[in-house]
Amino acid sequence: MTESAIVVKNLSKKFRIYHERRNTVYEIITSFFNKKKYYEELTILDNVSFEVNKGEIFGIIGRNGTGKTTLLRLLSQIYKPDSGSIKINGSLVPFLSLGAGFQLEMTASDNVILYGKLLGFSKKEIKNKLEEIIKFAELEKFADTKLKNFSSGMYARLAFATAVQVNPDIILMDEILSVGDIGFQKKSHDTFVSFKEKGKTIVLVSHDLKVIRENCDRVMFLNEGKIVDIGDPEQVIKTYVKIFNQ
Amino acid sequence: MNFARRKSIIWDFAVTDLKIRYRKSILGFLWTILEPLLFLSVLYVVFTNVFENKIEYFALYLLLGIIMWNMLVRGTQMGMNGIISRSGLLTKIYIPTSIPGISSTLTALIMFTFEMTVFGVFLVAFQFIPPYTIIIFPLIVILETILIVGLNLPLSVINVRVRDIQFIWNIVLHAGFFLHPVFYKMEILPKEIQNILQFSPMVKILNFAHDAVLYGKLPTVQDSLIAIIGTLFVLGLGYLVFRKFSSRIMEEI
Numbered sequence: 001m002t003e004s005a006i007v008v009k010n011l012s013k014k015f016r017i018y019h020e021r022r023n024t025v026y027e028i029i030t031s032f033f034n035k036k037k038y039y040e041e042l043t044i045l046d047n048v049s050f051e052v053n054k055g056e057i058f059g060i061i062g063r064n065g066t067g068k069t070t071l072l073r074l075l076s077q078i079y080k081p082d083s084g085s086i087k088i089n090g091s092l093v094p095f096l097s098l099g100a101g102f103q104l105e106m107t108a109s110d111n112v113i114l115y116g117k118l119l120g121f122s123k124k125e126i127k128n129k130l131e132e133i134i135k136f137a138e139l140e141k142f143a144d145t146k147l148k149n150f151s152s153g154m155y156a157r158l159a160f161a162t163a164v165q166v167n168p169d170i171i172l173m174d175e176i177l178s179v180g181d182i183g184f185q186k187k188s189h190d191t192f193v194s195f196k197e198k199g200k201t202i203v204l205v206s207h208d209l210k211v212i213r214e215n216c217d218r219v220m221f222l223n224e225g226k227i228v229d230i231g232d233p234e235q236v237i238k239t240y241v242k243i244f245n246q
Numbered sequence: 247m248n249f250a251r252r253k254s255i256i257w258d259f260a261v262t263d264l265k266i267r268y269r270k271s272i273l274g275f276l277w278t279i280l281e282p283l284l285f286l287s288v289l290y291v292v293f294t295n296v297f298e299n300k301i302e303y304f305a306l307y308l309l310l311g312i313i314m315w316n317m318l319v320r321g322t323q324m325g326m327n328g329i330i331s332r333s334g335l336l337t338k339i340y341i342p343t344s345i346p347g348i349s350s351t352l353t354a355l356i357m358f359t360f361e362m363t364v365f366g367v368f369l370v371a372f373q374f375i376p377p378y379t380i381i382i383f384p385l386i387v388i389l390e391t392i393l394i395v396g397l398n399l400p401l402s403v404i405n406v407r408v409r410d411i412q413f414i415w416n417i418v419l420h421a422g423f424f425l426h427p428v429f430y431k432m433e434i435l436p437k438e439i440q441n442i443l444q445f446s447p448m449v450k451i452l453n454f455a456h457d458a459v460l461y462g463k464l465p466t467v468q469d470s471l472i473a474i475i476g477t478l479f480v481l482g483l484g485y486l487v488f489r490k491f492s493s494r495i496m497e498e499i
C-alpha cells in the first residue's frame with residue numbers, strides 16, 4: 001500500500017454570508033433589539049473525504065465558488081475546519097497566490113529575502129540563493145529596484161522564482177503555472193516537471209484542463225462542496241465537461 | 247509552528263515596518279526624533295510660561311514622559327491595525343494570529359530606543375547626571391512592553407470584527423495623555439481621582455521612570471507589585487479576549 005501525504009476525513013466548512021455586515025459598535029448594539037437574522041450559513045465543503053498519495057500530482061477542478069481555494073486554505077491551516085479532520089504527513093508549502101507579503105516600497109532583493117524567510121528559509125540559506133533566484137527571474141538589472149516600479153509580469157516572475165526554491169514534501173498550487181510570457185512559462189513548466197521528478201506531492205488547482213490532463217495522476221471534481229468524481233484524469237474531466245455543458 | 251520560526255517572523259515584520267515607515271518620507275528616520283522634540287517644545291513653552299509648575303528638571307520630566315507615552319500610543323495604534331494591514335499575507339500563508347500584535351510592539355520598542363538616544367543628548371545638554379537608580383529603567387521598559395502586548399492581542403482581533411474600535415481607542419489614548427502623569431505629577435490631582443487612576447499600570451510605569459531616572463528614588467515593593475500584577479492582569483485578560491475573538495478571524499477578514 002502506498003503511503004498517504006494528505007488524509008482528509010469528513011471535512012466540512014461553512015461560511016457566513018452577510019446580508020449587511022455588522023462591524024460598528026452602533027450596529028452591534030442595535031442588533032440586540034433587532035433579532036432578524038442578518039447572515040446565511042453557506043456550506044462550502046460538505047463532508048469531503050479523500051486521500052493524496054505520496055509523490056502524486058493531484059488535480060482539483062470545479063467551477064468558481066465550489067470550495068477549491070477554501071480547501072487549499074484548510075490544508076494550509078489558514079482556516080480551521082468546522083468538523084472533520086486533516087492529516088498532513090511531511091512539510092507543506094502553500095503557493096496560493098504569488099508574492100503574498102511583497103512590499104512595494106522595498107527592493108527586489110530585500111523582498112526575496114523577506115518572502116523566502118516567510119516560506120521557511122533561514123536568512124543564510126536565502127541569501128545564498130539570492131543570486132540564483134534573481135537570475136532565474138531574469139531580473140539581474142533590477143535587483144535594487146523598488147518593487148513599485150516593476151511590471152506585473154516582473155513581479156510575478158520574481159515571486160515564482162523565490163517560491164520554487166522551497167523544498168517541501170508537499171506543495172499546494174492555486175493557478176500559478178500560467179505566469180509570465182511564453183519563455184518564462186516554459187521555465188515554470190520545467191520547474192514543475194523537476195518537482196515531479198524529485199517525487200514531491202503536488203496538489204494543483206487549475207481551470208486549465210490541458211494542464212490538468214498533462215500533469216495529474218488523479219483528479220478530483222468538486223461541485224457545490226461535494227466530490228462528484230475522483231480518479232483517472234480523462235474520466236473526471238469528461239464528467240466535468242458534461243456537467244458544465246448542461 | 248516552532249518558536250524559532252515565530253521569533254524570526256516577528257522580527258522580520260518589525261524591521262519591514264520600520265524600513266517602510268522611514269523610506270516613505272524625505273526626512274525619514276529624523277521624524278522619530280523630530281516629532282517628540284517638536285511636541286516637547288510646545289508643551290514646554292505652555293507649561294513654563296502659561297501655567298505655573300514646580301517640577302524639578304521639568305524639561306527632562308516632560309521629555310521622558312512623552313517618549314514613554316509615545317511608545318504606548320504608537321505600539322497600540324500599529325498593533326491594532328496589524329492583522330488588517332497584513333490580511334493579504336495572512337490569508338495566503340499560515341502565520342499565527344498573535345504575531346502582528348507582538349511585532350508591532352517590537353517596532354514601537356525599537357523606535358523608543360531611537361528616541362531615548364535623543365533623551366541622552368538632552369541629559370548632556372542640561373549637564374544632568376542621572377542617579378544610580380537609572381539601572382532599573384530597562385525593567386520599567388520591559389513592563390511597558392508587556393503591557394502593550396497585552397493591549398495589542400485583543401485590539402488587533404477586535405478591530406477585524408468591530409472596525410470603529412480604532413476611533414474609540416484613539417479617544418482613550420487622548421484622554422489617557424491628560425489623565426496620566428506625562429507633564430504633571432499625580433499629586434496635583436484630587437485624591438479621589440488619584441485613587442481611580444492608580445489602577446492604570448501606565449500611571450505606575452510613568453512614576454517609576456520619572457523617579458528612577460531623575461530623582462534617584464526606587465519604587466516601593468508595594469507599588470512594584472501593584473504595577474506588575476496590573477500589567478499581568480491586562481495581559482491575561484487581553485489573551486482571553488484574543489482567544490475568544492481569534493477563532494474564525496481569517497474567515498471574517
